[in-house]
Amino acid sequence: MNDLEIEKQIELLRTSNDLSILRRAIERLGQIGDSGKQVMIFAFFLLMKIGLYRVASLLLQDYQIGKGNSQAITELVKILSTSQNVSILWRAAESLEKIGAGNPQAIKALVKILSTSKDDLVLRQAAESLEQIGVSNPQAIKALVKILSTSKDDLVLRQAAESLGKIGAGNPQVIKALV
Numbered sequence: 001m002n003d004l005e006i007e008k009q010i011e012l013l014r015t016s017n018d019l020s021i022l023r024r025a026i027e028r029l030g031q032i033g034d035s036g037k038q039v040m041i042f043a044f045f046l047l048m049k050i051g052l053y054r055v056a057s058l059l060l061q062d063y064q065i066g067k068g069n070s071q072a073i074t075e076l077v078k079i080l081s082t083s084q085n086v087s088i089l090w091r092a093a094e095s096l097e098k099i100g101a102g103n104p105q106a107i108k109a110l111v112k113i114l115s116t117s118k119d120d121l122v123l124r125q126a127a128e129s130l131e132q133i134g135v136s137n138p139q140a141i142k143a144l145v146k147i148l149s150t151s152k153d154d155l156v157l158r159q160a161a162e163s164l165g166k167i168g169a170g171n172p173q174v175i176k177a178l179v
Helices: 003-015 021-032 038-047 051-061 070-082 086-099 106-115 120-133 140-152 154-167 172-177
Strands: none
Touching: 003 021, 003 038, 021 038, 021 051, 038 051, 038 070, 051 086, 070 086, 070 106, 086 106, 086 120, 106 120, 106 140, 120 140, 120 154, 140 154, 140 172, 154 172
């Protein structure tokens, strides 16, 4: 793929709202070879910048470009701390689940969401994401235990309990909270 073709695909990312066109542009950019992953990461940042959070999240998940990528994690954490849009918060938390394993910044952001969000969907996703990335993390465990005593939503409570069972196995605080 020559430079003109790369620029054309990037311009499609900037201007199109059609999911199938965006997906094709991303696929084409991913075929560049060794530099393809870098271009895909650039595409992720561009999509985040222009507000296409859903497409950016799909890019992370479908092509696994962000796994462990500190820049992508930082961008998602920023979204979690600034957005008020429930679907954007949900999507950012879901994306962190896919790329933020063991990352203290990602765990801290999800823990904060558990204490600040009033939306049950966002709370469930944050709990689920912590289940995947917060194994044995004391802050994650503490936040999930707290949710058990503060939430009134059965699905949130079930997800928090399930997450605690996975990330805090054998922890006396977890055992006490679940019994």
